[in-house]
């Protein structure tokens with residue numbers, strides 16, 4: 198029913214299939230889900246529009262929805278994150294794919310609009326752009342929507358703002374916030390993949406460098422941990438006093454960004470906040486500083502100010518631009534200030550994404566099974582789903598854990614002396 202797929206080169210489908218098969222190997226939870234649900238036709242007649250990074254891991258999830266009978270449309274959640282071979286493979290399987298690496302801003306929104314043309318019942322989003330588009334310019338698709346899900350922190354913040362303002366029109370499950378997503382994907386996924394992206398892009402040595410991590414939330418913790426593991430001297434900047442203490446007690450140097458710019462070699466923003474590296478910081482930043490962002494949107498580094506201050510901008514490597522400032526200092530921007538792990542790397546490892554997407558999968562089933570009882574608000578992933586995903590993961594990794602004995606359960610529930 199949707200408009201024909203738009204991908205860079207459908208001839209890349211075979212390469213994409215190999216990539217997706219490789220990811221699948223490391224996603225044992227999906228082995229179970231394919232086996233248990235793959236032949237079930239449980240999603241027959243259900244239309245699902247998804248806005249996700251089009252990576253090999255995403256494909257493992259989307260392909261399952263397709264196999265189960267859903268009509269699926271997929272657009273990229275970032276103009277630079279699409280793996281074109283994967284997009285080609287999914288399109289060759291009959292999924293409506295609207296994504297290619299290097300979309301312009303206008304093309305990006307055109308693709309989201311295309312994805313909505315299937316008139317979805319379920320909306321899966323990463324960052325909130327698709328939910329926001331539906332509530333503003335595409336209200337025509339609202340009547341068919343049972344509910345949606347949201348993959349990342351920034352998207353959940355936007356949806357909670359919509360709920361607060363009384364404009365949210367369908368229930369949304371905040372997949373991001375559930376422990377088996379946020380504790381693993383945001384921390385260990387971004388921790389590894391952001392450093393991987395940075396190293397692929399720049400090829401510089403991390404050991405011995407002053408690496409400034411802005412934000413000590415889930416993402417920042419993972420990035421700081423992995424930068425330290427590579428031998429960096431890690432500096433953390435924060436605005437939350439509790440997180441700042443946590444970073445300090447974890448052994449990191451905590452200071453204001455105003456000071457960090459004087460000593461930092463590499464900067465990685467992980468806040469979800471705008472202008473964390475602003476004009477006033479750029480005015481004093483060290484010559485040769487490398488700037489990268491791991492937060493969802495390209496707002497954390499004030500790229501417009503950097504461009505404005507530069508007397509010359511040139512591409513020096515595939516994902517690195519050199520900004521020469523008036524006084525001769527040079528600043529290197531990685532991946533245009535967009536998600537470094539997806540622009541310059543391949544995103545999170547499959548072993549991590551299986552948790553996130555298993556939560557997405559069960560959240561979709563939950564919406565379908567409970568849609569009459571759900572109202573337009575932001576819901577947590579049901580606790581039993583989180584625990585199920587954790588148990589599947591442990592099983593997949595061959596890890597056994599203890600169980601409480603009946604006496605221990607009783608002890609936990611007792612209040613008497």
Ligand SMILES: NC(=O)c1ccc[n+]([C@@H]2O[C@H](COP(=O)([O-])OP(=O)(O)OC[C@H]3O[C@@H](n4cnc5c(N)ncnc54)[C@H](O)[C@@H]3O)[C@@H](O)[C@H]2O)c1
Nearest residue numbers: 349350351412414415416435436437468469470491492493
């Ligand atoms: N790159 C990826 O693949 C990926 C994966 C998951 C999440 N994300 C995105 O990363 C961002 C952070 O997510 P999170 O889960 O860590 O959120 P979080 O809320 O756990 O952490 C954000 C932290 O940034 C701090 N902060 C806010 N403004 C700041 C400022 N001006 N200076 C310093 N610190 C500041 C906050 O106090 C908070 O501790 C979000 O945009 C999220 O969507 C990206």
